[in-house]
């Protein structure tokens with residue numbers, strides 16, 4: 001049956017469009033995919049790591065070194081509180097954001113949560129290439145990475161509205177899969 005376009009548009013305005021929240025382990029492609037996703041959906045792009053770096057005026061490694069992880073986590077939680085109030089944003093979260101229940105609840109409230117995953121071998125290859133992550137640096141061991149991944153994966157999964165394997169899909173394909181699921185979720189909410 002054809003939908004009445006006017007009614008449909010009004011319904012969409014009433015339900016509002018949720019933000020899109022990308023979660024998952026380091027190296028799953030949250031920032032790269034988030035940028036393209038935001039552009040294609042006409043949303044702004046925000047990265048929690050970048051927000052914290054801008055506020056502190058230094059990069060993540062310097063923050064950990066000078067102030068410790070606790071301070072980083074508290075700045076990260078402040079950044080989450082601030083950006084969750086915004087509308088029309090794609091948020092790429094740092095890999096530890098959803099380990100804090102309050103962060104997760106705030107983001108989930110007005111967010112369509114997408115978990116990005118990839119095979120551990122691929123994650124290790126991506127992570128051990130760079131030295132920008134204080135928890136798992138360049139040449140980090142596969143075992144250390146797996147330990148952290150095991151601690152976290154069930155928690156990530158518990159918040160996900162959708163899971164996308166970024167090892168299987170290219171950036172454009174991953175973005176298309178996310179947008180299709182996001183649009184059907186919006187339509188289901190509008191009809192419901």
Ligand code: S3P
Nearest residue numbers: 025026027049094095096133134
């Ligand atoms: C972290 C992930 C990083 C960054 C920080 C801590 C984590 O973000 O927030 O190094 O605890 O998993 P990415 O997931 O964007 O690499």
